[in-house]
Amino acid sequence: MISQIVSAVGVVIAGVFVCALYYWLSDKILQIIFPVPVENVRAASVNLNRRAMVRPWLFLGPALILLVVYLVYPVVATFILSFYDRSGGNFVGLANYRWAIQDAQFRQSIFNNILWLAVVPAACTFFGLVIAVLTDRIWWGNLAKSLIFMPMAISFVGASVIWKFIYEYRGGSETQIGLLNAIVQAIGGSPQVWISLPFWNNFFLMAILIWIQTGFAMVILSAALRGIPEETIEAAVIDGANGWQIFWKIMVPQIWGTIAVVWTTITILVLKVFDIVLTMTNGQWNTMVLANLMFDWMFRGGGDSGRSAVIALVIMAAVTPIMIWNIRQANKEMGGH
Amino acid sequence: MSAVASLRRVGLPRLIVHVSVLVICIIWLIPTLGILVTSFREAGQITASGWWTAFTGAAETSAARLGEPSTARQEGANYVISGSVFEGGKGGTVRAFGTRVAAPTEFTAGQAADIGNGETLTVNEDGSYTYSKNAPFEGRGKRVYLSVATPPSFTTENYRTVLTSQGIGQSFVNSLTVAVPATIIPILIAAFAAYALSWMEFPGRALIIALVVGLIVVPLQMSLIPLLKMYNEIGNFFGVPSRSYAGIWLAHSAFGMPLAIYLLRNYISGLPREIIESARVDGASDFEIFVKIILPLSFPALASFSIFQFLWTWNDLLVAMVFLGTGKDQLVLTGALNALLGSMGGKWEILTASAFITIVVPIIVFFALQRYLVRGLLAGSVKGG
Numbered sequence: 001m002i003s004q005i006v007s008a009v010g011v012v013i014a015g016v017f018v019c020a021l022y023y024w025l026s027d028k029i030l031q032i033i034f035p036v037p038v039e040n041v042r043a044a045s046v047n048l049n050r051r052a053m054v055r056p057w058l059f060l061g062p063a064l065i066l067l068v069v070y071l072v073y074p075v076v077a078t079f080i081l082s083f084y085d086r087s088g089g090n091f092v093g094l095a096n097y098r099w100a101i102q103d104a105q106f107r108q109s110i111f112n113n114i115l116w117l118a119v120v121p122a123a124c125t126f127f128g129l130v131i132a133v134l135t136d137r138i139w140w141g142n143l144a145k146s147l148i149f150m151p152m153a154i155s156f157v158g159a160s161v162i163w164k165f166i167y168e169y170r171g172g173s174e175t176q177i178g179l180l181n182a183i184v185q186a187i188g189g190s191p192q193v194w195i196s197l198p199f200w201n202n203f204f205l206m207a208i209l210i211w212i213q214t215g216f217a218m219v220i221l222s223a224a225l226r227g228i229p230e231e232t233i234e235a236a237v238i239d240g241a242n243g244w245q246i247f248w249k250i251m252v253p254q255i256w257g258t259i260a261v262v263w264t265t266i267t268i269l270v271l272k273v274f275d276i277v278l279t280m281t282n283g284q285w286n287t288m289v290l291a292n293l294m295f296d297w298m299f300r301g302g303g304d305s306g307r308s309a310v311i312a313l314v315i316m317a318a319v320t321p322i323m324i325w326n327i328r329q330a331n332k333e334m335g336g337h
Numbered sequence: 338m339s340a341v342a343s344l345r346r347v348g349l350p351r352l353i354v355h356v357s358v359l360v361i362c363i364i365w366l367i368p369t370l371g372i373l374v375t376s377f378r379e380a381g382q383i384t385a386s387g388w389w390t391a392f393t394g395a396a397e398t399s400a401a402r403l404g405e406p407s408t409a410r411q412e413g414a415n416y417v418i419s420g421s422v423f424e425g426g427k428g429g430t431v432r433a434f435g436t437r438v439a440a441p442t443e444f445t446a447g448q449a450a451d452i453g454n455g456e457t458l459t460v461n462e463d464g465s466y467t468y469s470k471n472a473p474f475e476g477r478g479k480r481v482y483l484s485v486a487t488p489p490s491f492t493t494e495n496y497r498t499v500l501t502s503q504g505i506g507q508s509f510v511n512s513l514t515v516a517v518p519a520t521i522i523p524i525l526i527a528a529f530a531a532y533a534l535s536w537m538e539f540p541g542r543a544l545i546i547a548l549v550v551g552l553i554v555v556p557l558q559m560s561l562i563p564l565l566k567m568y569n570e571i572g573n574f575f576g577v578p579s580r581s582y583a584g585i586w587l588a589h590s591a592f593g594m595p596l597a598i599y600l601l602r603n604y605i606s607g608l609p610r611e612i613i614e615s616a617r618v619d620g621a622s623d624f625e626i627f628v629k630i631i632l633p634l635s636f637p638a639l640a641s642f643s644i645f646q647f648l649w650t651w652n653d654l655l656v657a658m659v660f661l662g663t664g665k666d667q668l669v670l671t672g673a674l675n676a677l678l679g680s681m682g683g684k685w686e687i688l689t690a691s692a693f694i695t696i697v698v699p700i701i702v703f704f705a706l707q708r709y710l711v712r713g714l715l716a717g718s719v720k721g722g
Contacts, residue, residue, distance in 0.1 A: 004510050004511075004514065005510055005513075005514075008510070008513065008514040008517070008518075008582075011514075011518060011582070012517055012518045012521060015518050015521070015522055015586070016521055016522070016525065019522060019525045019526065020525065023529055023624065024624065027622065027623075027624040031622075052537075052538075053539065055533075055537065055623055056533040056537040056539040056542075057539070059529040059530060059532060059533035059537070059623075059627075060529070060530050060533045060534070060545070062526045062529070062530075063526050063527060063529070063530035063594055063598060064530075064545070066526065066587070066590060066591040066594050067548070067549070067552060067591065067594055067595065069591065070560055070564065070587070070588060070591030070592065070594075071552050071555055071559075071560060071591060071592075071594075071595070072548075072552070073563065074559055074560035074561075074562075074563040074564055075555060075559050075560075077562075077563035078559050078560075078562055078563055081562060081563070088566070131358070131361060134354050134357060134358050134361075135358055137351075137354050138351075138354055138355055138358060141358070144358050144359075144361070144362050146704070146707065147362050147365055147366055148361065148362065148365045149703075149707070150365075150369075150700065150703060150704075151365070151369070152648075152703070153648055153696070153699040153700050153702065153703035154369070154652070154696045154699065154700070155651070155652030155653075155654070155670075155671050155695060155696065155699070156652065156654065156671075157652075157654050157671040157674050157675050157695070158652075158671070158674065158692050158695050158696040159368075160678075161372065161674060161678065161688055161689070161691075161692040162368045162369060162371065162372050162692065163368060164678070165368075165371055165372055165375065165685060165688075165689065166368055166371065168685075170384075174384075175384075175385060175386055175387070176387070177383065177384060177386065177387050177388070177685075178387075179367070179371060179387065179389070182387050182389075211365065211368065214365075216714065219711055219714055219715075220714060220715065223715050268554050268556075271556065272556050272557060272558065274654070274655050275654045275655065275671070275675075278654070278675065279674075279675050279678055290558075291556075291558055294558050294561075295558075295561075295655070298561060298562060298565070298659075305562050305566070308562055309562055311558075312556070312558040312559050312561070312562070313559075315556045315558050315559075316555070316556060316558075316559050319554045319555070319556060322554055323551050323554045323555070326550050326551070326553065326554065327547050327550050327551050330546065330547065330550040331543070331547060334543060334546065
């Protein structure tokens with residue numbers, strides 16, 4: 001174990017050193033290839049121009065290589081693989097897509113994903129907004145925000161263990177040690193095996209993601225609320241609006257853009273949700289979602305790259321509108337620069 | 338003065354706000370508190386009572402055997418056996434007792450219970466008992482069932498167990514080996530790229546920025562199958578293992594790259610133009626400008642992104658499962674915890690201690706560097722705001 005720590009530290013240093021060396025060395029080589037002689041002004045300016053043409057690509061090179069190899073190429077390759085059989089060797093046309101439409105588990109996953117998409121972003125944004133408004137009004141608000149924000153640092157797997165303990169069920173006359181069942185028992189109900197309760201178990205899994213992500217929504221919406229110009233509120237106060245009206249008719253419309261950003265960010269996260277379902281139920285009891293089904297098919301029976309590629313493409317198709325919208329926004333901002 | 342502050346003048350009664358925020362905080366904190374408390378309890382106590390009773394002591398059901406008939410002495414017409422139910426065992430406070438396993442709390446402690454057959458039994462809180470009968474005792478010593486309150490006790494034994502015998506210690510080192518290089522390498526690469534995209538003029542710049550923005554949201558799932566095939570082919574071709582730390586560092590670096598470039602470009606392109614141009618006039622090369630001016634000035638943005646990347650790589654399960662494998666000595670903490678959930682389901686003393694070890698590092702990072710984290714989130718989400 002000690003040797004692993006030593007080698008890890010060594011590799012970190014070596015890796016950083018190699019990276020830095022690349023940028024330093026490539027810059028030096030560039031200067032040698034295109035020298036800037038003091039006596040020859042014309043040659044100097046030509047070479048300076050050449051340096052300026054090459055240098056951006058030296059700086060961008062490693063980043064572009066990583067992006068192309070790990071993201072651009074795989075997107076194209078996955079698309080192509082979706083038309084091939086399980087080993088990726090034989091062309092099968094639309095067979096994988098036909099399979100997906102008829103597969104009960106795939107339909108279940110689509111249904112569950114839609115359920116997640118309908119509940120989680122809305123719940124996170126709503127709770128985030130409410131908490132942001134409330135905590136901005138009290139002196140210990142920052143402490144409260146810290147505590148609510150904290151689950152963001154916890155891994156989905158860790159959060160799953162935390163919540164599995166809350167949902168814990170013990171049969172027979174044993175004492176209920178799960179908080180939820182203890183509460184249910186205390187108010188006179190009978191304990192349940194929450195995570196295998198059909199349909200409703202989805203909501204018990206969603207609660208975990210809401211618990212993690214509400215802090216994110218709260219932080220961003222809180223900053224947006226503070227950015228609202230005060231005159232708009234003052235004008236409303238003078239016109240005799242009450243707190244409720246000011247919140248819904250003056251404040252919320254002004255942060256609409258930020259609400260959209262929070263909503264879409266959480267939507268993307270929900271589409272990729274994997275760890276929570278894997279650790280809580282592994283897709284049993286009708287809780288399967290697309291990301292887990294895709295992972296399942298990657299390795300099931302030696303792996304079926306065609307079918308899992310189709311499932312990945314469905315997730316990709318769902319995020320594409322958001323992607324196009326983001327690129328448009330970025331272009332608009334660039335134009336304003 | 339903010340808008341919210343002026344809403345306050347109109348606002349709801351203050352007390353309601355305080356109470357509701359307090360309630361929300363408690364709801365948000367209780368799940369984590371539950372596993373923290375449980376991880377310090379003994380296995381027996383965890384299953385005997387909910388963790389919320391840990392500080393008041395737990396009631397455990399246990400059994401004891403009363404003295405043999407031969408120890409009976411005669412008192413008048415009755416035969417009496419007396420002693421303590423705690424003989425040879427640990428102490429505690431008896432809350433209740435019974436003679437049938439189905440009803441261990443039939444009689445409260447100190448009560449003289451008529452248990453039929455002309456027998457009377459009294460078990461006191463301190464464990465001493467008096468067992469009398471109007472005829473001589475026969476057979477073996479009688480079995481009684483007790484509800485014993487044990488004082489709250491906490492132990493660090495669970496942590497010792499998981500760190501040494503459950504492989505969590507090894508996984509902790511693995512997680513560090515994955516997360517630290519996978520945080521530092523992409524920052525360096527992304528910073529250079531962000532500088533080029535902010536302060537250098539070249540054809541195709543706008544296209545690359547659009548590509549980067551687009552790639553931010555591409556789901557990881559799209560990359561897994563082709564990359565897994567590619568890694569296997571490279572492994573076969575060179576005769577090296579296809580799953581290695583170098584492989585996962587590069588994968589994490591690449592997956593974090595779009596967001597890194599985007600965040601850093603937002604920050605670096607906002608630096609004052611005069612500083613960079615005056616350095617150029619002084620004859621500094623772009624490399625020098627970057628190292629001596631841009632890097633130090635961008636510290637807040639670099640810190641923000643490194644926190645994101647560290648949390649993401651430390652907490653990741655999917656990339657590690659695919660690119661590092663699921664062998665026992667390859668597991669990172671999240672993978673180890675997932676494996677324990679399968680093999681140790683219900684053994685909460687193991688699970689809670691392991692879970693707490695996996696979340697303690699990110700929580701420390703979170704509370705220590707929260708300022709930078711918030712700043713990074715805002716830079717990524719409310720641009721111009």
